[in-house]
Amino acid sequence: MSRFFFNDRKQLVNDAIEGILISAPHGNLVKLDIDPAIRIVARSDWDKGRVAVISGGGSGHEPAHAGFVGKGMLTAAVCGDLFASPSVDAILNAIVAVTGDRGCLLIVKNYTGDRLNFGLAAEKAKRYGLKVEMVIVADDIALPDNKQPRGIAGTALVHKIAGYAAEQGKSLNDVRDIAQQACENLWSLGVAMQTCNLPGSSEEEGRIKEGHVELGLGIHGEPGASVVESHNSREIIDTLIKPLQDKAGEGRFAVLINNLGGVSALEMALLTKELAHSALKDRIAYLIGPAPLVSSLDMKGFSLSLLKLNETFERALNEPVETIGWQKPVAFAPLRSQPLTPLRDSVEYTPSENTQVNNAVAAATKTLIDLENRLNALDAKVGDGDTGSTFAQGAREIAQRLEKHQLPLNDVSKLFLLIGERLATVMGGSSGVLMSIFFTAAGHRLHEGKTLPESLLSGLAQMKHYGGADLGDRTLIDALQPALEALRKGDVQSAAKAAMQGAESTTRMQKAGAGRSSYVNKENLDGVTDPGAVAVAEVFAALAR
Structure with missing residues (x-):
């Protein structure tokens, strides 16, 4: 009762x-x-x-x-x-x-x-x-x-x-x-x-x-x-x-x-x-x-x-x-309310074409969709087994918009903001919000005139700030950060190599500092690559090709 x-x-x-x-x-x-x-x-x-x-x-x-x-x-x-x-x-x-x-x-x-x-x-x-x-x-x-x-x-x-x-x-x-x-x-x-x-719950011992x-x-x-x-x-x-x-x-x-x-x-x-x-x-x-x-x-x-x-x-x-928490009670007064028009938070954009960006988006989304079962299998060893499905769900949303020519491909800042908005809606869980923070913050920096590598690194910084994870915590950051740092200094091929090395490094990390893996003992983590880091590495590999 x-x-x-x-x-x-x-x-x-x-x-x-x-x-x-x-x-x-x-x-x-x-x-x-x-x-x-x-x-x-x-x-x-x-x-x-x-x-x-x-x-x-x-x-x-x-x-x-x-x-x-x-x-x-x-x-x-x-x-x-x-x-x-x-x-x-x-x-x-x-x-x-x-x-x-x-x-x-x-x-x-x-x-x-x-x-x-x-x-x-x-x-x-x-x-x-x-x-x-x-x-x-x-x-x-x-x-x-x-x-x-x-x-x-x-x-x-x-x-x-x-x-x-x-x-x-x-x-x-x-x-x-x-x-x-x-x-x-x-x-x-x-x-x-x-x-x-x-x-509403029953009282238990x-x-x-x-x-x-x-x-x-x-x-x-x-x-x-x-x-x-x-x-x-x-x-x-x-x-x-x-x-x-x-x-x-x-x-x-x-x-x-x-x-x-x-x-x-x-x-x-x-x-x-x-x-x-x-x-x-x-x-x-x-x-x-x-x-x-x-x-x-x-x-x-x-x-x-x-x-x-x-x-x-x-x-x-x-x-x-003048607050309730530190004041004495007063005589009853009826509830007051104030009408307010709901805020419609959405990115305003005009679809546009850009062959190079089109190819990059297509490669990234196809890679994540194809990786679904592999990432789920990896995540089942260290988490709740849904990383592949979560990333594939977001990738399908963007791929469908790409196929229907509904993306601002010639305005990458708007593209990132739109991706951020959609991922927060369709991916669900912490992963969706984290990726949304990444692309939203990167889109803002691009709009301010920053370069693509600088903007992506800013997005990473905000993801780390709000999410609390950092390099070495056995997350996708272990692949993403070295890749973006290599991209700033070189090209996408060097970024892909750095991402792969970063992902492989997670197999040797015996303690996760964030996410569901942080509740798993080190014996179960040993030798298992973090699924998020694998996703990042494979996307960069696809972009390099």
């Missing part, structure tokens, strides 16, 4: 957003009326005269993110389904709706879906002439060896500091730099005795044993880093404080005491008392909470976040704001 109050599971998030808006104490929030699947909460008093600050992510973390929209904090929040990143279209509509000439800053928690979707939306927004920057919050210290630490409750403090800077009229670069500085001086760690339950707590479990219920055999509040606070102190070092701190959703107010007060008597007591300048700021549905747990203070951060934290 479900433990949640709700009427319609499919409408749960939309219903909750309406409740949030009609209880807004300052009457300053509006839901942008675009499409029922696009959930954007924005300031109704926004005039685009300052830098916009946008955040968002999956629902279930309330009051994050809609509860931080208002004067002095976020300009808008984009709300996905429960624990699911909002779509690229939703994020793009939010950016365009609230961003003026000053630009906007995206604040994103360090999860792959959020990074990719916000990243692609940022790249698309640049096509509309908008200035967009992004900072990634990675405050979780639970997994010290993880190259991509998660973004958790400390994200709320970055919202506050960035919102303060924007409200002061600072430039986009200044707002970004201040937010990034906050990220670099922020550390969080959480603990729970019960994980969260999803609405939890994985955490009675009398134990998990240290460092994720805000989506991901297993923790270790288990502590105690419910003693003093012992648990001390267990959290030590690694936080080791990371943060000396200084004065603001400490956020975050309720992950299922801890009683009595217990949170008791834990605050323990914090006040802990080894950190002489360095605590401010307490924020105890309160839910970035929760995890009904998770029986809490987290601590340490922000090392400077003069700017201290002013920012103490500046009044």
Whole structure:
């Protein structure tokens, strides 16, 4: 039996957003009326005269993110389904709706879906002439060896500091730099005795044993880093404080005491008392909470976040704001909405012919289609066995348009933008978004007058930035990067040779740093070529021929 109050599971998030808006104490929030699947909460008093600050992510973390929209904090929040990143279209509509000439800053928690979707939306927004920057919050210290630490409750403090800077009229670069500085001086760690339950699912016996707590479990219920055999509040606070102190070092701190959703107010007060008597007591300048700021549905747990203070951060934290998250309830007010014409994001182009480009596109798409079964077989050894089908699906889409003379072959920048748009739609999964980022960013650089090799390398840089993988992580980047670097210095034949050598190098990599292969042990990876790297190498080989 479900433990949640709700009427319609499919409408749960939309219903909750309406409740949030009609209880807004300052009457300053509006839901942008675009499409029922696009959930954007924005300031109704926004005039685009300052830098916009946008955040968002999956629902279930309330009051994050809609509860931080208002004067002095976020300009808008984009709300996905429960624990699911909002779509690229939703994020793009939010950016365009609230961003003026000053630009906007995206604040994103360090999860792959959020990074990719916000990243692609940022790249698309640049096509509309908008200035967009992004900072990634990675405050979780639970997994010290993880190259991509998660973004958790400390994200709320970055919202506050960035919102303060924007409200002061600072430039986009200044707002970004201040937010990034906050990220670099922020550390969080959480603990729970019960994980969260999803609405509509049957209650099951939890994985955490009675009398134990998990240290460092994720805000989506991901297993923790270790288990502590105690419910003693003093012992648990001390267990959290030590690694936080080791990371943060000396200084004065603001400490956020975050309720992950299922801890009683009595217990949170008791834990605050323990914090006040802990080894950190002489360095605590401010307490924020105890309160839910970035929760995890009904998770029986809490987290601590340490922000090392400077003069700017201290002013920012103490500046009044007009938001739900830190304000008392007010009298009921009806929901307000604002009509907004849906944004149609599509590349405008005129089909054209170019024999050389035609031959290159035909060779690349035919190669990927012919490789489908081979790549699937390789991927079955290290992943979920669909790499070949995913790439072939995208290749068929482009090949069909080529056959019907529906591509701007004589305008390569537009061609890349169109390919980027189509791959995000038809390929699916992270691969589609990654390749879309690659071609979209490369298309922008070509339009700015960069050479083809420079543009492709820029596309690669953005793919690495948003996707988080790099050379040596056993991905297609291990073939693509050396190929593009060789192309910049020489010709397509040298690029093909470099790509093949890069693909072959993945057979000797015993640990994948990204993708599904990162969950596979080294014995299963040994001697197996990464399927994405093979795809890249074979395409360059076909182009060289």
